[in-house]
Amino acid sequence: MTSDRFPINESWFAEVLAGECDAESLAAFQVWLDEDGEHRLTFSAYQRLWQSLAPQQAPPLDLFEGWCRLAAQLNLGSDQPEAWSLYLSGALPPQETARLEAWRAADPDNERAFTAYQKLWQAATPPAEPAFDVAAGWARVAESLERDNAPAQGQVVAMPARRRWLALGGALAAALILGLLFNRFALTPAAQTVIETAAGQQEQVTLPDGSRVWLNAGTRLAYPPAFAGTSRAVSLQGQAYFEVVHREGLPFRVQTDEAEVTVLGTRFDVHSRHRRTRVVVRDGRVALRGRDQQARVILGQDQMSTVRAGGRPAAVQTVDAKEAISWREGYISFERARLADALIELSLTFNQQIILDDPALGERTMSGTFSTNSLDAVLTEIGLALNLEYTVKAGVYHIHTPR
Amino acid sequence: MSPPESAPSEDQLVVAVKGGDEEAFRRLYFQYAEPLFGFLWRRLNQREPAEDLVQELFVKVWRNRANLDPNQSIKAYLYQAANHLMIDYFRKKNPVQGAQELLPEHRTVTAEEDNFEKRAHIEKALADLPEAQRHVFVLSRFEGLRYTEIASVLNISVKTVETHMNRALKKLRHQLRTTLSLLFWG
Structure with a gap:
């Protein structure tokens, strides 16, 4: 002492x-x-x-967008945006194309970043631009420039004029595209930003308030370029998982055709298809009500409710929220789903036409979680459970009773 | 509580980046962009400049990759660079005053989020610390840096880091005694 x-x-x-x-x-x-x-x-x-003395949590940072910006600014290799634009216009040399495709296949994150870029590229590209003529013209200019400048980098050796054009032309294209990426609707400030995913495609979006949204295949999300007024409102058709940033006094609203979901700051999944909206909450609290309806339910962690068009929310059920959002990790999950609805989901996920030979079969219900690696595997499992078989004819899957 | 030890592959990552390996650089970005963004955001209180500074930081790292030292902690190097960029940013924003006085108070969060008065006391206690002590304390508590890393970020000795840390803790204990109704020995 x-x-x-x-x-x-x-x-x-x-x-x-x-x-x-x-x-x-x-x-x-x-x-x-x-x-x-x-x-x-x-x-x-x-x-x-x-x-x-704990630090305040910073808002989420979109690492993919950040990396795209960085790669564009630094002219990083062919797995980066400036080469992507060439790839999309068909002007990338075969060797680089193979490298880029390998990179896309290597990691779902890569593919996701590429898909997002592709969409912007398509939106920003004038329909009848002869990309290759521009390339050839620039290559000639670059060649004459090259004579004046000693090559600065070792990598330029293989195809000097071409590589240089890749870097410069790519950087220009990237600047255009990335300009759009960060200021998507600069020209029409009142317009809503609309993000649509095709069948077989997923995408991640960061909203103006920093909230993040993961869109499943066949989904449409619309939101304003900036959230003004007393709430943050977005509209959704399809399926999306939300991670909403808490903003005091600024509720976040998701409007579907059937329902309205109101939250303060939380993570939840909204699924709006087949004239029905289903909400599953991972954490936090969410209010759900039908469009133009007063009656509402409050959902907490691992709770779910549905609203049919023109109706009120169904009784709250307990579910495993992780399962409901497993689509982000390459799984598809059904809980007491009609077979007809499940097949629509599957055809969106796999971008594949699936037909019920007897529509009455569509009323059967099924549950289960499946990997989205192989449609055949999923259909085989469903077939075993419901005593059904499938046949592929001319690239279309047909579901029928055993023959 | 303790920050993770730097993985053995960390020096290899730095060596690879130094050698111009773009994939290694991508991994470095994905590993550190978010914590560095948090560090900058907590000081700037604004999203966009913090994002821009992270971008600028990694551009500098790549362009100056030849100067990377695999024997030095890359984490310390990145925070040091972030710190310099932030000081430059404040200097540019307001060239008349010195950068130091312009650094805003650190934002903290208490367990009871609604208790604004308490939070204000805590932030005031932190702001009232002498600057050197505050920097050391924040890098340790908020950013999870080791004493050795803090030493290289701030270009001081580990012994000095320790001294600042102890003094900061003592002052905070004294300042927040009543606010947090802390019971101390004696």
Whole structure:
């Protein structure tokens, strides 16, 4: 015991709290803690002090957009946006094309970034631009420039004029596209931004408030370029998973054809197809009501409810929310779904036509979670469960009773 | 609580980036862009400049990749660069005053989110710390940096980091005694 009001060097507390202690020091500290109830009490006060000084969580950063910007600015290799524009216009040399396609296939994140870019590219490309003539013309200019400038980089050796054009032309195209990416509706400020995914496609979108949305295949999301007024409203057809950033006094609304979902800050999945909206909440609290209806239900973690067109929300059910949003990880999940509805989902997910030979079969119900690797595997499993078979004719899947 | 040890592959990553490996650079970006953005955002309180500074930071890293030192902690290097960019940013924004006085208060969050008064006290206590102590404390508590990393970010010795940390904790304990109704020994 010393005459100091604190019987122990405070720096020890700092080290423990900052995670600077090695195992030995930590063990010694534990002994000291256990020696005396007062010791424990003193340290717990420091712990509370430490915890009360927690940093505020920053809003989410869209790493893919950030990386695209960076890659465009730095002219990084052929797996980067400036080469993507060439690839999409068919002007990328075969070797680079193969490299880019391998890169796309290597990682779903790569493919996702590419798909997002492709969509912008298509939206921004004038219909009848003869891309290759421009390329040839620029290659000639680049060649004459090259004579004046000693090659600066070692990589330029293989195809000097071409590579240079790749870098410069690509950077220009990337600047145009990325300009659109970050200021999508600059020319028509009042217009809604509309993001649509085709069958077999998923996409991630960051909203103006930093909230993030994952769109499943065959989905349409519309939102304003900036959220003004007293709420943040978006409209949705199809299926999307939302991670909404909390904004005090600014509720977030999702409008579907059938229902309106209101939240403050939470994560949830909205599925609006077949004249029916289903909401599953992963965490937080969500209010759900039919369009033009007063009656509403409040959903908490792992709860679900549905609204049919013109109706009121069905009784709240408990579900596994993780399962409901497993589509983001390459799974598709059904819970007491009509077979007809399930097949529509499957044809969107796999971008594949599926036909019920006898429409009456569509009323059967089914549950289950399937990997979206192979449509055949999914249909085989469903077939086993419902005693059905499938046949592929001219690229179309037909579902029927066993023959 | 303790920040993760730098993985053994970290030096290899730095060596690869130094050698111009774009995939390694991509991994570096995906690993550090978000924490660095958080660090900058907490100081700037605004999304866009923080995003732009992260971008600028990685552009600089790539362009100056030849100068990367695989023996130095890349994390410390990145935070140091972020810190410099932030000071430049404030200097450009307001060239008359020194950058230091312009750094806004650090934003904190308390367990009871609705308790504004308490939060204000905590932020005030943090803002009242001498600058050197505050920097050290924030890098440790908010950004999870090790003492050695903080030392290279701020270009001071590890011993000095320790001293600042201890003094900061002592001051905060004193300042927030009543606010947090903390019971201390004695």
